[in-house]
Amino acid sequence: MRTEDGYIISKCLNEDPAAFGLLVDKYKESIYALAYSKLGNFHDAEDITQEVFTKAYQKLNTLKRWDSFLAWLYSITSNLCKMLIRSRSRMPDSEYIEDQDLKALSNSSFESYQDEDLIQSVHETLSLLPEIHRQVLTLFYLGGMSTNQIARLLGTSPNTVLQRLHKARSRMREEMLGMMKTTFEEQKLPSGFTLRVVEILKNIRIEPISPAKALPWGLSLAAGIIATIIGFGTNLRFFDQSPINSLAQGGSRVLKVGLYPIDAMKLSDTPAISSNHLKGNGPGIGVSGLQNAFFITAQTNSGTWTKKTDMVNPRMEMSASIVNGNIYVIGGINRNEGNTSLNVDEYNPIEDKWTKKADMPTARQSLSTCELDGKIYAIGGFEDGQPIEYSVVEVYDPKTDKWVRKANMPTARQFFSTNAINGRIYAIGGWRGAVVLSATEEYDPVTDKWTKKTDMPTKRFAFASSVVNGKIYVIGGSPLGGLPISNGGILSIVEEYDPLLDKWTQKADMPTARMYLNTCVIDDKIYAIGGCSEKTYALTIEVYDPITNKWTKRDDVPSPLQRSCCVGMNGKIYIIGGGNMSGIISTVNEYIPSKL
Numbered sequence: 001m002r003t004e005d006g007y008i009i010s011k012c013l014n015e016d017p018a019a020f021g022l023l024v025d026k027y028k029e030s031i032y033a034l035a036y037s038k039l040g041n042f043h044d045a046e047d048i049t050q051e052v053f054t055k056a057y058q059k060l061n062t063l064k065r066w067d068s069f070l071a072w073l074y075s076i077t078s079n080l081c082k083m084l085i086r087s088r089s090r091m092p093d094s095e096y097i098e099d100q101d102l103k104a105l106s107n108s109s110f111e112s113y114q115d116e117d118l119i120q121s122v123h124e125t126l127s128l129l130p131e132i133h134r135q136v137l138t139l140f141y142l143g144g145m146s147t148n149q150i151a152r153l154l155g156t157s158p159n160t161v162l163q164r165l166h167k168a169r170s171r172m173r174e175e176m177l178g179m180m181k182t183t184f185e186e187q188k189l190p191s192g193f194t195l196r197v198v199e200i201l202k203n204i205r206i207e208p209i210s211p212a213k214a215l216p217w218g219l220s221l222a223a224g225i226i227a228t229i230i231g232f233g234t235n236l237r238f239f240d241q242s243p244i245n246s247l248a249q250g251g252s253r254v255l256k257v258g259l260y261p262i263d264a265m266k267l268s269d270t271p272a273i274s275s276n277h278l279k280g281n282g283p284g285i286g287v288s289g290l291q292n293a294f295f296i297t298a299q300t301n302s303g304t305w306t307k308k309t310d311m312v313n314p315r316m317e318m319s320a321s322i323v324n325g326n327i328y329v330i331g332g333i334n335r336n337e338g339n340t341s342l343n344v345d346e347y348n349p350i351e352d353k354w355t356k357k358a359d360m361p362t363a364r365q366s367l368s369t370c371e372l373d374g375k376i377y378a379i380g381g382f383e384d385g386q387p388i389e390y391s392v393v394e395v396y397d398p399k400t401d402k403w404v405r406k407a408n409m410p411t412a413r414q415f416f417s418t419n420a421i422n423g424r425i426y427a428i429g430g431w432r433g434a435v436v437l438s439a440t441e442e443y444d445p446v447t448d449k450w451t452k453k454t455d456m457p458t459k460r461f462a463f464a465s466s467v468v469n470g471k472i473y474v475i476g477g478s479p480l481g482g483l484p485i486s487n488g489g490i491l492s493i494v495e496e497y498d499p500l501l502d503k504w505t506q507k508a509d510m511p512t513a514r515m516y517l518n519t520c521v522i523d524d525k526i527y528a529i530g531g532c533s534e535k536t537y538a539l540t541i542e543v544y545d546p547i548t549n550k551w552t553k554r555d556d557v558p559s560p561l562q563r564s565c566c567v568g569m570n571g572k573i574y575i576i577g578g579g580n581m582s583g584i585i586s587t588v589n590e591y592i593p594s595k596l
Helices: 005-013 017-039 042-058 066-090 093-098 102-111 113-127 131-141 147-154 158-171 174-186 193-201 221-230 237-241 287-299
Strands: 252-257 260-266 304-308 319-323 326-330 344-348 353-356 368-372 375-379 393-397 402-406 417-421 424-432 435-444 449-453 464-468 471-475 494-498 503-507 518-522 525-529 540-545 550-556 565-569 572-576 588-592
Touching: 005 017, 005 066, 017 042, 017 066, 017 131, 017 147, 017 193, 042 066, 042 193, 066 147, 131 147, 131 158, 147 158, 319 375, 319 565, 326 375, 326 572, 368 417, 368 424, 375 417, 375 424, 417 464, 417 471, 424 471, 464 518, 464 525, 471 525, 518 565, 518 572, 525 572
Parallel strands: 319 368
Antiparallel strands: 252 260, 304 588, 319 326, 326 344, 344 353, 368 375, 375 393, 393 402, 417 424, 424 435, 435 449, 464 471, 471 494, 494 503, 518 525, 525 540, 540 550, 565 572, 572 588
16 A cells, blocks of 8 residues: 655644655565665675665655655755765774774674675675666665656656666676675664664654644645635535545554554544644634545545457457557457457557457467567467377467468476567466476577576466566466366465566465466556456456565456456556456456556
């Protein structure tokens, strides 16, 4: 659940200092990583991080733009790091050593002797990189930030961050990247860091905000216009039509960010949202209460569903990829023809229109497609009535509407996945001849060759996979070579593959075990949609955040479905075709998730 900085700040400035713990928990890893990138010392970085939040709390009433809180923290961190470096440069070595607790130094040296060489090697390697590359590596691996979050912190674009990450990784040996990740993992902030900071803040008084204070810059222009139109003394009936109305009955909700819970919403007994607890005037919604209203609206799980134009050729077990904003649905099994399909259909989401394209040379269902350099690679699958799976690779160019044959995949398979990262394609898992696979193979389009990689730890088929920040996340599926109906026959396991290290890591399980599901990525989060569980269809959409390694339950799908395909782009998810209790369908639904 996303917490809005402006709302939390308003609570702090209205004499609720404990709410600041939410902001500490939300940004502590990012600030810690930023400090380390500048100082190259984990102990100093932890001390600076604590000081950053202490100073930010002390000066909170001077922050004009509440939506710039992270940028403000960045500025404070940079200044404190510069001051520390400057003071150290003026301090003689002997004086610096004398200022330390000699017993602590001795114990620290003894206890960390075995790790010291590793930490020093990582530090020396990072110090050889340009600052812009060292910074993104540290924020990504130590701070656990996504490329979008790093871009916002550094004031640049996500593409620029990706380019810097790629250049930084390419300049480091693979084994050093592994050492760096291990070191960073061992040097994370202690679990009690947030509570420690909150204890310090209890003794600090800050000037409370005036109830009559003008709208803070953190509110959008739209909020200002709405507030002007409806006035502050009204009951804000504008919001009565939103899903928050069901909450406005005197209840409360506890938000939890990391380890720190806080009562973040309190509502009055009337349909209007009271601002009394925020020191507002009367039952109307004051300035702080207006921010509260927007905050609560953002917390509802109700996304928007819109039915779009049906596919011309109803089918399931097809695959879909995006090129230049258009969706290409390829292969599958067609109900009208009664057999495996050659069809390629292009969907334009802006015009809500389907267009028939050149047929795929080899009819296939249960294949996998992925986009690379503006072309779609259709790989593997099988044809109904044929005894074996295919290893065929055919490439479609939407510009020319033509197909080209490429080198076969070493392991023929169906119900598997492919993903493109850094100019390579990775084929993972699947099913061949009733044998469930764990094989991982890498394809290089430049050389037109395949290479064997480390097997996936859990063999499976009928799973889904997505890419976030250069890593592949394999989710759900089944380990059995038949229709699984017994316990353990359908998986909730999530495994992460890092192509740079050729390494697999197990992550937090999906809440609902399912197979024949779809996944796609919106805002660096993976949406698991549809599929079937052991006794019924899986209806709930569940969202995985690779940064926090946590799952969140979202909306339900409008109708049960499996063996469909879905893609995500521009904040929207398109779920196409598939099968349900009525058979193979041609339905297309557009889903716009509410903000997390």
